[in-house]
Amino acid sequence: MVAKEVFSGNFALYYEKVINRISSPLYVNRWRRNLVKGALSCLPKPQVVLDCCSGAANIGELLLKEVPDCKLINCDISPKLLSLAKEKLGDTAFFIRSDNRFFPIKDNSVDLIFSSFCVRNSLEPKLTIKEVMRTLKPGGVWGILDFFKNEKNNFSLTLNNILFRSFMNLNKFVSQDNRKAIDYLFESIKNFLSLQEFKEILKSYGFKVVQTQNFMGGLASTLIAVKKEV
Ligand SMILES: C[S@@+](CC[C@H](N)C(=O)[O-])C[C@H]1O[C@@H](n2cnc3c(N)ncnc32)[C@H](O)[C@@H]1O
Numbered sequence: 001m002v003a004k005e006v007f008s009g010n011f012a013l014y015y016e017k018v019i020n021r022i023s024s025p026l027y028v029n030r031w032r033r034n035l036v037k038g039a040l041s042c043l044p045k046p047q048v049v050l051d052c053c054s055g056a057a058n059i060g061e062l063l064l065k066e067v068p069d070c071k072l073i074n075c076d077i078s079p080k081l082l083s084l085a086k087e088k089l090g091d092t093a094f095f096i097r098s099d100n101r102f103f104p105i106k107d108n109s110v111d112l113i114f115s116s117f118c119v120r121n122s123l124e125p126k127l128t129i130k131e132v133m134r135t136l137k138p139g140g141v142w143g144i145l146d147f148f149k150n151e152k153n154n155f156s157l158t159l160n161n162i163l164f165r166s167f168m169n170l171n172k173f174v175s176q177d178n179r180k181a182i183d184y185l186f187e188s189i190k191n192f193l194s195l196q197e198f199k200e201i202l203k204s205y206g207f208k209v210v211q212t213q214n215f216m217g218g219l220a221s222t223l224i225a226v227k228k229e230v
Helices: 003-008 011-042 058-066 079-092 125-135 155-171 176-191 195-204
Strands: 048-052 071-076 094-097 110-116 136-146 207-215 220-227
Touching: 003 011, 003 079, 003 176, 011 058, 011 079, 011 110, 011 136, 011 155, 011 176, 011 207, 011 220, 048 058, 048 125, 058 071, 058 079, 058 110, 071 079, 079 094, 110 125, 125 136, 125 195, 155 176, 195 207, 195 220
Parallel strands: 048 071, 048 110, 071 094, 110 136
Antiparallel strands: 136 220, 207 220
């Protein structure tokens, strides 16, 4: 199963209306706020912002509270989640259905890009990184939040992994679609890059990583990277 199928089927609404509604106030919104705050500390007044894999605009909502007059473009593959994003943001933002490897956006035209739980879901993560590189302006900022593959275990990570996986596993009992989606989530983390590997790739593509932060012992991490000026 690939992410596109997971988020285009019945699981998409369950994810947003149940999983996200429970997990956001408990911990995920803290990660998202850290991402938005970190990016804005590098670029306080971005004019054009692209939220790649925007889903139901959970990042956009936080961003527009801080920078209400920016031009926010939400890109996502899932029509269901884009509809929820439209309900939430109305005409304060733009909405584009697109794959995270091919944004219909001009070269060097975006000030700030967010990829929250996005690159891991790409069929070709390196193409997604290249696409960010192509569309960001020189000096532009990229904020990433994701579950990276863990290389080193520690007590906090082990405990948080047990809690996180138990919560996700409970959702499997609801439907067959949920079972496939949660299995996909665990597989995608196992097959993804570690934070260190990801940072190395960013450097090789011409980004400077300026901030990283781990949450819950490294269960999730945020990174802020800047596209080098030529
Ligand atoms: C876990 S959700 C995260 C949504 C949002 N960024 C957030 O923080 O709440 C992952 C999102 O990635 C989108 N997605 C998955 N595969 C994609 C692809 N190939 N291209 C674009 N979006 C994709 C899904 O539709 C979904 O909205």
